[in-house]
Amino acid sequence: MIRHILLIKFKQSVDSSQIDTLRALFESMPSKITGVVAVEWGVNDSEENKNKGYTHSVLMTFDNEEARQxxxxxxxxxxxxxxFRPLLEDILVFDYQI
Structure with missing residues (x-):
């Protein structure tokens, strides 16, 4: 399995309805694309203040490398x-195998 992590920093002009729409699109991926096992959406709630402006995350799980490709x-x-792209200020993407 492969984990695909996105850390997201939205533009200040983005409103909550746009984020809700994006979340729904991400969460629909397992039902639309074979090999996407799961999608988790998260909002930063750490009190450590080390998120560097990244406020949201997406964690996707793929069956294998073929599914990611x-x-x-x-x-x-x-x-x-x-x-997604017009809403982004910045993004970090990190993948790893489990």
């Missing part, structure tokens, strides 16, 4: 990126 160019992923 299937997801990356998939039309559903492209549609998600069309909504």
């Amino acid at each position: 299937h997801y990356l160019p998939h039309a559903e992923h492209d549609q998600l990126k069309e909504v």
Whole structure:
């Protein structure tokens, strides 16, 4: 399995309805793309103040490398990126195998 972590910093102009729409798109991926096992959405609530402005996270789990490679160019992923990219101030992406 592969974990795909996104740490997200939204533009200040982004409102909660746009974030809710994005969350729904991410959470729909397992039902739309074979090999996407799970998606978790999180909002930073750490009191340590070390998040460097990143406020949200997405944790995706893929069955295997083939599933990740299937997801990356998939039309559903492209549609998600069309909504996502204009909202981003910055993003960190980190993948690892489990």
